[in-house]
Amino acid sequence: MNFIKNLDIDTEKLLEAKDLSGLIDRLISLEAQDIDTILFDRQAKILALVEEVCQQAYKYNRQPSLLAIQNILAKIYELHYRIPNPQQENAESSFIIASIRNLIEKFFLEDEEKAIPASIWQEVPENSANYVDWFISLTENHPVYRHSLYEDYLKNHASLDDLRQFLIQESTIDTRFDDFLALLQVGTDGGVKLEIASNYWDEMGNGNISQMHVAMFSRTLNNLEIDLTKCKNYLTTEALICGNLSLMLSLYRKHFYKGIGYFAVTEYMTPKRFKHIIYALKRNKRNNFSEAEYYKEHITIDALHAQNWLKNVIVPVINKYPSSVYEITRGAIYRLNTSQKYLNSLLTKMASLV
Numbered sequence: 001m002n003f004i005k006n007l008d009i010d011t012e013k014l015l016e017a018k019d020l021s022g023l024i025d026r027l028i029s030l031e032a033q034d035i036d037t038i039l040f041d042r043q044a045k046i047l048a049l050v051e052e053v054c055q056q057a058y059k060y061n062r063q064p065s066l067l068a069i070q071n072i073l074a075k076i077y078e079l080h081y082r083i084p085n086p087q088q089e090n091a092e093s094s095f096i097i098a099s100i101r102n103l104i105e106k107f108f109l110e111d112e113e114k115a116i117p118a119s120i121w122q123e124v125p126e127n128s129a130n131y132v133d134w135f136i137s138l139t140e141n142h143p144v145y146r147h148s149l150y151e152d153y154l155k156n157h158a159s160l161d162d163l164r165q166f167l168i169q170e171s172t173i174d175t176r177f178d179d180f181l182a183l184l185q186v187g188t189d190g191g192v193k194l195e196i197a198s199n200y201w202d203e204m205g206n207g208n209i210s211q212m213h214v215a216m217f218s219r220t221l222n223n224l225e226i227d228l229t230k231c232k233n234y235l236t237t238e239a240l241i242c243g244n245l246s247l248m249l250s251l252y253r254k255h256f257y258k259g260i261g262y263f264a265v266t267e268y269m270t271p272k273r274f275k276h277i278i279y280a281l282k283r284n285k286r287n288n289f290s291e292a293e294y295y296k297e298h299i300t301i302d303a304l305h306a307q308n309w310l311k312n313v314i315v316p317v318i319n320k321y322p323s324s325v326y327e328i329t330r331g332a333i334y335r336l337n338t339s340q341k342y343l344n345s346l347l348t349k350m351a352s353l354v
């Protein structure tokens with residue numbers, strides 16, 4: 001009884017203070033059934049607050065609201081991919097949490113949609129042979145493809161602290177790329193499933209535990225004395241957006257076509273980018289094997305992943321469903337645009353410290 005009363009009082013206080021982040025922190029530590037039973041009558045009030053903060057973030061471009069929203073989404077997504085301790089309360093299946101998540105995702109994707117030029121839809125080829133060439137030129141002609149954070153700053157100027165700052169931000173994707181692939185492949189079959197599985201097996205170090213990509217990335221962090229558990233508050237809005245979007249597009253079946261476009265771009269851009277990280281490590285005398293192995297590995301392997309993804313995932317999917325080109329393109333552009341904003345924000349941050 002006390003528990004119910006306390007949660008009621010806490011919720012009321014947090015709603016009154018319009019403290020959405022505080023409210024979510026309180027809710028996600030509880031059991032789904034408790035949240036939904038006790039707060040059933042307050043659902044509309046809670047969603048009204050979520051809507052208000054989303055409006056501030058997306059309609060009025062209030063940066064603190066956008067950061068809060070992306071942090072909240074990251075915390076909710078954690079419920080879907082982090083295994084709780086055996087006796088731990090868990091909010092994963094709460095319909096109130098799901099409603100909050102759905103509302104945030106709606107604002108998030110509408111914002112990404114707004115950034116797609118309408119003219120693009122007249123250009124998209126609906127046959128797979130033409131689509132692949134078009135997709136490559138779309139990627140290579142986007143400003144993010146040769147972004148100066150990689151091509152100039154990391155290559156020529158980045159200090160060791162810049163590199164640390166950069167790797168912390170990269171963690172929203174690089175610490176769980178294998179899980180994105182595992183989620184993305186659910187429901188696929190035949191050659192498409194096999195290609196994602198083969199890519200996943202590379203992520204698994206081809207069966208060698210020390211060569212798992214997540215293990216390699218974690219060694220890179222250790223060698224640069226980075227402890228991610230102490231860095232959660234350092235994540236930029238744009239890095240959170242990249243991590244949240246990667247999870248969203250691999251988590252839901254409805255986003256599958258967007259997801260394969262999104263990850264095709266991700267794989268395609270990596271080799272070129274990672275060369276510059278190796279230059280940066282080298283310039284800072286941190287390019288011994290265990291510091292640079294993650295990047296060295298991806299220069300060769302992601303060139304192959306990109307090629308095979310186009311051939312064995314994108315082409316067969318388009319052959320089966322020609323109209324999937326529109327969703328695949330959406331996902332590709334989401335990646336290009338969010339990556340650009342992410343790199344722009346990092347460059348501004350790092351260059352201002354020079």
Ligand SMILES: [Fe+2]
Pocket residue numbers: 177203213298
């Ligand atoms: Fe990888």
Ligand SMILES: [Fe+2]
Pocket residue numbers: 199267301302305
């Ligand atoms: Fe890859």
